[in-house]
Each structure stands twice: as C-alpha cells, then as structure tokens.
Amino acid sequence: xxxxxxxxxxxxxxxxxxxxxxxxxxxxxxxxxxxxxxxxxxxxxxxxxxxxxxxxxxxxxxxxxxxxxxxxxxxxxxxxxxxxxxxxxxxxxxxxxxxxxxxxxxxxxxxxxxxxxxxxxxxxxxxxxxxxxxxxxxxxxxxxxxxxxxxxxxxxxxxxxxxxxxxxxxxxxxxxxxxxxxxxxxxxxxxxxxxxxxxxxxxxxxxxxxxxxxxxxxxxxxxxxxxxxxxxxxxxxxxxx
Amino acid sequence: xxxxxxxxxxxxxxxxxxxxxxxxxxxxxxxxxxxxxxxxxxxxxxxxxxx
Numbered sequence: 438x439x440x441x442x443x444x445x446x447x448x449x450x451x452x453x454x455x456x457x458x459x460x461x462x463x464x465x466x467x468x469x470x471x472x473x474x475x476x477x478x479x480x481x482x483x484x485x486x487x488x489x490x491x492x493x494x495x496x497x498x499x500x501x502x503x504x505x506x507x508x509x510x511x512x513x514x515x516x517x518x519x520x521x522x523x524x525x526x527x528x529x530x531x532x533x534x535x536x537x538x539x540x541x542x543x544x545x546x547x548x549x550x551x552x553x554x555x556x557x558x559x560x561x562x563x564x565x566x567x568x569x570x571x572x573x574x575x576x577x578x579x580x581x582x583x584x585x586x587x588x589x590x591x592x593x594x595x596x597x598x599x600x601x602x603x604x605x606x607x608x609x610x611x612x613x614x615x616x617x618x619x620x621x622x623x624x625x626x627x628x629x630x631x632x633x634x635x636x637x638x639x640x641x642x643x644x645x646x647x648x649x650x651x652x653x654x655x656x657x658x659x660x661x662x663x664x665x666x667x668x669x670x671x672x673x674x675x676x677x678x
Numbered sequence: 679x680x681x682x683x684x685x686x687x688x689x690x691x692x693x694x695x696x697x698x699x700x701x702x703x704x705x706x707x708x709x710x711x712x713x714x715x716x717x718x719x720x721x722x723x724x725x726x727x728x729x
Contacts, residue, residue, distance in 0.1 A: 441679055452706065456714045539727045545715070554727070569727045574718070579726075615728050639726045648728050 457574065465547060465576035466530060472548035473532035474676035477517045480596045481677060484661040493662050502561030502632065502658035503597040509537040509555075516560055518551055518568070519592040521669060523581045529672045533578045535593070539569045550578040557618050557635075560593045560600045561658055564620035567635040572642055572649070579638040582651055583607075591634055591653045592669055598660040601668075602634040602653035609640060610648050617650050631655075 509515050516535040523531035536543045539552030551570040558564035570578030591602040610617060617637065620629035632655035640649035659666065665673040687694040 438679060449709070452709060453714055453717065456710055457718065460710060461714075461718075544726065552727070571726055610728065612725065612728055617728055637726060637728055645725045648726070650728075 461574045462577060465550075465574075466578075466580075468547045469534070469550040469576040469578065470530045470532045473517050473519075473534040473550075474529075476514060476534050477519075477532065477594055477673070478677045480517075480594065481661060481673075483596070488662050491662075493664065494660060496659070496663070499659050499663065502600060502655065503660070504562045505559050505595055505597060511538040511540065511555075512542050512546070512549065513537050514549060515553075515595060517594045518578075519594070519669060519672070520585075520589070521592075521672065522585055522589045523579070529675050531578075531581075532676060533570065533576075535568055544569065544571055545575045550576045554618055558620065558632075560595055560634075561598075561632060561655065563632050564629040565618060565622065565633050565635050566593070567618045567637065569637045572638040572640065579636060579651075582636060582638055582649055583642075585651055590666070590668055591636070592666065593634070594661075594665075596661070598658060598663070599666055600658050601656045601666050603656045604651060604653045605633075606652055608650040608652070610650055612645070612648055614648065617648075622650075622652065
C-alpha cells in the first residue's frame with residue numbers, strides 16, 4: 438500500500454514535468470500558431486470575397502495606416518502577430534493571435550497567447566501599440582525575443598491590412614516600469630508623432646524578476662487587398678493552405 | 679490500492695483492463711487541464727506584463 442503510494446507520487450511528478458516541458462510549451466505553441474493561422478486566413482478570405490474581381494489597389498493609394506476604432510471586449514481577438522525571427526528552423530510556427538487584455542485568460546489560452554494593453558494604441562495608430570506574451574511555457578509567444586536583430590520584421594495583421602514594424606532596440610526594466618507603455622516610452626509628458634510597437638515579456642528566461650522590452654517602429658502599411666508584405670508572402674501562403 | 683480497485687471492477691479481465699485504462703486517461707486529462715496549471719501557478723507565478 439505504502440509502496441504503491443510512493444510509486445504514484447513518482448509518476449505524478451514525472452507527469453508534471455512532462456506537462457510543463459512538453460505539453461505546456463510545444464503543444465500549446467503549435468495550437469496557438471495554428472489558431473492564429475486560421476484567424477489570419479479567415480480575414481484574407483473575407484477580404485477576397487468582398488473584393489471579388491476588383492484589381493488590387495496601387496501602392497500609391499494605400500494612404501495612412503487604417504486604425505481600427507472598434508471597442509473590443511476582454512479576450513476578444515483583433516490582430517495576428519508574426520515575427521519570422523521567432524520561427525523554429527524550416528517551420529512557420531510563430532504566428533500568434535493578439536487579443537484585448539493581458540489576463541491569464543488571454544496569455545494562457547490555447548488559441549490566443551498575446552495580450553494587448555487596452556489603454557495603449559491600436560496597430561498603425563500614432564503612439565504605442567503595446568503587447569505582452571509568455572517567454573517560456575504556455576506557448577511562449579515571445580520565447581526567442583532575445584534573438585531579435587535590428588531591422589527584423591514584426592508583422593501585425595488585422596481585418597484591415599498588414600502593418601510592418603521594424604525592431605529597433607531592447608530595454609531591461611523592473612516589472613513596475615509602466616512608462617514603457619506611454620505613447621512616447623518613458624516620456625508621458627510628450628505628444629507622440631511616431632507609430633511604434635512595444636513587446637513586453639519576462640526576463641531572464643524562466644524568471645519573473647525583470648521585464649524584457651522590445652521596441653519597433655512602423656515602416657509601412659498595406660491593405661489586405663494588396664496581399665501580405667513580399668518578405669513574408671511565402672510564409673503566409675504556407676499557413677493559408 | 680490498485681489491487682483492491684482491480685477486484686472491485688466487474689467483468690472479465692479485458693473489460694477490467696479497459697476500465698482501468700479509461701480511468702487512468704481521465705485522471706491524466708484532469709491533471710493536465712486543471713491540477714497542473716494550478717500547481718504551476720502556485721510554484722511559479724508567471725508574470726509578463728508591466729503594471
């Protein structure tokens with residue numbers, strides 16, 4: 438009897454390790470990426486259906502980035518994030534759905550994974566589009582964040598179009614540094630003129646002592662009718678199938 | 679305790695084995711879905727946001 442209890446305890450601990458290292462990381466990452474790919478394809482399909490046979494617009498006619506002004510409830514998805522640098526070799530597995538709010542119902546979800554700070558700006562808007570995701574476990578949407586290099590693409594897709602941000606720099610801060618979310622980070626007193634994206638996640642890896650912040654600047658915008666940016670067109674074609 | 683469970687279960691040996699496997703699968707599902715996330719949250723309160 439006592440022996441059986443000990444064996445059961447051992448099996449439980451092994452199961453927990455398996456859950457944490459395999460299920461909670463690899464399986465959830467796959468699920469989140471697949472769900473985000475489906476969401477992305479749905480928007481592309483819808484746009485195709487509405488446009489019909491009309492030719493795609495001329496690049497000169499794209500205009501200023503369209504900013505989604507809809508009100509989104511907590512955990513409601515409104516965008517998809519794709520950072521090619523986060524992919525595992527020879528795969529396209531770093532697509533993530535961005536939902537409103539940064540509670541565990543978003544960050545630990547099987548089909549979401551990235552949370553938008555509701556008080557910050559929306560994709561393409563002048564100011565700061567700030568999002569958060571796990572570094573490790575629960576799908577680790579920003580697991581490879583430290584590998585970002587100057588100029589790396591951070592692609593955000595919404596029902597309206599594609600927003601291409603370019604990674605600029607990192608910052609390491611304490612968890613209470615909310616100023617990184619300001620329209621001009623660290624300068625809440627200033628009026629924003631740039632359109633930036635801010636990624637926040639935990640640091641160091643497997644710890645919660647600090648936060649790692651990655652900033653990017655909007656480079657260009659194109660409507661969905663123009664198709665995905667050339668740089669990721671092949672990847673998008675892979676997840677659209 | 680597993681011996682007692684085996685004796686309580688009805689039917690021939692293969693049916694008992696099937697029931698045991700189903701019970702084990704249900705237990706693993708419950709652990710993966712509810713128990714482990716809860717334990718993990720207590721052991722390792724993950725926080726990725728600034729607030």
